[in-house]
Amino acid sequence: MTGQPPLEEPQVSAASPPSVPTQVTAPGGDAYFNRELSWLAFNERVLAEASNEQYPLLERLRFLSISGSNLDEFMMIRVAGLVGQAQRGIDRPAIDGRTPGQQLTAIREKLAAISVLQQDIWRTLRDQLADSDIHIADEQRVEASAHEWLEAFFLEEIVPVITPQALDPAHPFPFVHNEGMGLLFTLTRDADGEQIIQMILIPTALPRFVRVPSDIAEGGEAIYISIASLIQRYAKKLFPGFTIAGDGLFRVLRDSDIEIQEEAEDLVRTFRSAIQRRRRGQVIQLEIEEDFDPQAEQILLDQLGVHEAAVIKTDGIIGIDGLAEIVGEDRPDLKFDAYSPRYPERVREHDGDVFSAIREKDIIVHHPYESFEVVVDFVRQAAADPDVVAIKQTLYRAGEQSAVINALIEAAENGKSVTAVVELKARFDEEQNLKWAAKLERAGVQVIYGFTDWKTHAKIAMVVRREESGFRTYCHFGTGNYHPVTAKIYTDLSFFTADPKLAQDAAKLMNFVTGYVEPVGLGHIAIAPLNLRETIFAHIDAEIANAKRAKPAAIWMKCNQITDQGMIDRLYAASSAGVKIELVVRGICCLKPGVEGLSENIRVKSIIGRFLEHSRIYAFANGKPMPSPDAAVFIGSADLMERNLDRRVETLIPMLNRTVHDQVLQQVLLANMLDVEQSWWLHADGSYTRVQAPPEGDSKPFNCHRYFMTNPSLSGRGGALEAGGVPKLSLRKGRAG
Structure with missing residues (x-):
């Protein structure tokens, strides 16, 4: 690994996990890790940061307190659920076979x-x-x-x-x-x-x-x-x-x-x-x-x-x-040195007019390195714009002090048609969301609570604007919540677009949630629980087919959890076919990597650092060596869990714009693959070990959080991109695709 001095082009090597004894297993319970024990292993990694002497003292204390609050929630939800099952005599086994x-x-x-x-x-x-x-x-x-x-x-x-x-x-x-x-x-x-x-x-x-x-x-x-x-x-x-x-x-x-x-x-x-x-x-x-x-x-x-x-x-x-x-x-x-997120320069180039910037070109914003204020401005400017006729938005978690909520209220008071899908089932935010819903309704916002049995977890905002050529819809799709506090510590992506096809799909999604009208003829967006699982399966199958044809075949994924057995089995099938699979999974991972005859082509790492990795990115080689302009790249709101794929309303958004595609794949996702300073390898026996930094004097360990804090993002640099002012990452060696 090397460091990232500004305006240089670091050539970064892909680290490899240390060799461990080969483990052979047959399909069945032995092919998976237990979900709850995997979560406890995640919290052990959080706790380990409290002993990280490279961190300032109060930050180490913060990690200790986080490990405590994490365990409290685990006990109140996950353990409570198991206790209830045991008391009712329910012996349904978990994915690993345990009752x-x-x-x-x-x-x-x-x-x-x-x-x-x-x-x-x-x-x-x-x-x-x-x-x-x-x-x-x-x-x-x-x-x-x-x-x-x-x-x-x-x-x-x-x-x-x-x-x-x-x-x-x-x-x-x-x-x-x-x-x-x-x-x-x-x-x-x-x-x-x-x-x-x-x-x-x-x-x-x-x-x-x-x-x-x-x-x-x-x-x-x-x-x-x-x-x-x-x-x-x-x-x-x-x-x-x-x-x-x-x-x-x-x-x-x-x-x-x-x-x-x-x-x-x-x-x-x-x-x-x-x-x-x-x-x-x-x-x-x-x-x-x-x-x-x-x-x-x-x-x-x-x-x-x-x-x-x-x-x-x-x-x-x-x-x-x-x-x-x-x-x-x-x-x-x-404490860590204070960090102030940048406001996207592409928007600044348009004198702060978010809609003018989006109209020129799709924009991707990388939080918390780039300010969440641009998302607030998207809604706030819509509320004040006399040409805006309608705003539609989903709200999963908005926090106690939400500028987004206030902007929606202002829009309704200004006579615009405003629809808010407020999810009451957002765990531990139910009471706050009830308060927001009541306040929105009093202001004249049409409040929808979505489905009784599915959570609406998709992050989407739509603004319909009257322009010379007719009505134009501007969309925001996010991997994280409309929450101003968590946006300062969670790494997430905000995608802004005026693409008519994406807007049509977004409108169908909103109609599905508000009126239960199942969308027909989706052009680009995949929606859970309708076709998101099948869309990912189709791309995995395409990589399997490419591997069998001796074409480059690779899958890169970044998410918070992988627990769904069907998804794991599909990745196992891809590994057995020779597809090279790189997974960055922050928390629970029930998939066993590096098992001969099952998953020897799969590597899994977890990143724990100053910021909480939260964005979900799914990329498929599409017949070319990774990373490439031809790869199929998606961002989404869903992790690879049964609940997200089958019991929640989620979105999977393709990155069709070349600039946006390159930032997501060749900056955000690649930087996560290359990180060694905050990363842990998952082994076939369920243990995690820290990724080993290069030998002292060889090169500076690569830290993806530091990289994004010290280098402007691809999209956020605006016109500076064409001037070559953005350092790019590249693979020097390794097997990442």
């Missing part, structure tokens, strides 16, 4: 190991943060200078919002909400020696940590103490006349999946009810401190209905995800 009970056993064994590793990393980071004057104290380690302030804070800010409750027959056990934390105190009454157990639930309105003001802390150091530790420290003030014999912190995770029956008559009312039920779901995991009082622990187990197998005991911090609050500390020296 729900067998999967739960393997998961809990793995979770225990991950929990230990998280705490080990936490202790290391805590010590290193202390060396950098950021102290995360427990109730025993608070500087004397901060004691007075903390006590006053406790009495004035904490005591008014907490409610101690005795646990006895006269006081029913309180409800502990999902992700709720609480403290149990074992007390002895001084007057008569009677033992009492008290519970204090920590309100979600309180932060997880409180920071001692810098002017009070010694030397101006940053001192944090958790709210739980603060309560433990000053608990005697809550219980006068008692001696505290022991205390312990606990945390509860509940089943948070939402199931909606197909016959639901009122989807909005049904979801509001389901959200309430989710808060009271079955307890899936109880996290407690290692030295938790046995009597108090038994009370929790009995009252929460928790099996001992679902209890995680730790001698470290409870609720790893809460460390995200400390990442917000104002220490730029302990």
Whole structure:
């Protein structure tokens, strides 16, 4: 690998995975990895970044907190689902042949190991943060200078919002909400020696940590103490006349999946009810401190209905995800250098007029390296343009503060016909989406909720504009959500076009979602669950046919997950036919690469780095060596999962414009193939190892995130492209096609 100094043309080599013992397997369960264990392996890679000494300290803490929030969601959704299946006696095996009970056993064994590793990393980071004057104290380690302030804070800010409750027959056990934390105190009454157990639930309105003001802390150091530790420290003030014999912190995770029956008559009312039920779901995991009082622990187990197998005991911090609050500390020296995304220069060349730029030529925008603001401007300018007559858009996740939503409201208030497809089934965003839907409807937007049994996951916006030649439709197709926050950290593609054929297909897609009118005669766009799977199958089959004719045959894919058995089997067939297959799969991968007689021509890597790889790109050699101008290249909203292919409305968009085609294939996708600094190889035994950088002094390790941060994109450079001002990547050696 080489680095990418600006305005040079790096010649980059394709790395190869280290040799591992050949594994031979027959078709069947042994041909696939378990989905849940593969996800845990992904989270281990995320956790490994918390130990990456090349990263600034607070960024490592961020990865640790992300690993915690990832695991929470995994428990609340995936493990909860398996527990439900096991309780109902459902023995339907997973793709690898394991029953729900067998999967739960393997998961809990793995979770225990991950929990230990998280705490080990936490202790290391805590010590290193202390060396950098950021102290995360427990109730025993608070500087004397901060004691007075903390006590006053406790009495004035904490005591008014907490409610101690005795646990006895006269006081029913309180409800502990999902992700709720609480403290149990074992007390002895001084007057008569009677033992009492008290519970204090920590309100979600309180932060997880409180920071001692810098002017009070010694030397101006940053001192944090958790709210739980603060309560433990000053608990005697809550219980006068008692001696505290022991205390312990606990945390509860509940089943948070939402199931909606197909016959639901009122989807909005049904979801509001389901959200309430989710808060009271079955307890899936109880996290407690290692030295938790046995009597108090038994009370929790009995009252929460928790099996001992679902209890995680730790001698470290409870609720790893809460460390995200400390990442917000104002220490730029302990974080990645600030990065400001570029606004596409092609749009600037048209004085910021997005529609004029699209009219001249299709545009591809690469987030987060290029600003999401151009997507907002697409809708905002449409809202203000007197020649725009209609806007149609899908909304899966839009975030709490959405400029896109506000632009749609403005458009409706300006008298334009505005249609918004709001997906209520966007997990953990259901409540926010209900709020947006109500606000849009009040403004006069026609709000559609799509299908009851399918999620509308496609990312598409259409603007119909009156022009001299008649009505023209401008389209935006994305691989990511219309979410201004995630667009700063997720790598995604935004494709803008005024191609009439793509616009016709987009209109048919919207009519399918809003009126259930199944599209006929699609020209270019493939739509799930109608023909997206079959379209990818057809291109894989074409590569198999080319391989049998001794023509160049290769498949490059980049997505977040591969779990669909039919898709995996088709890729296995391609490998057996001699097709060279390169897969960049960030998360779950049930496909086994490098297995003799099955997948020896398939390589799989995962990229974990500063940004979250999220774009979906599918490319097929089409009879020429990869990468080439003749390759068939698509971007899409779908991963290769059964749910995406069969139970969601998704899109697969061909890159027909030459400039756009080249950027997606020969910059974005190729850079992902060539990355070594953030990449992990997947092996046939299910293990992942970091890609080895070239020997020291040979060349600088290639980092695809750094490459795109330091080099303008192909499309975004506008006229500079023809001037040769954009460094291009090329393969020097390797077997990438």
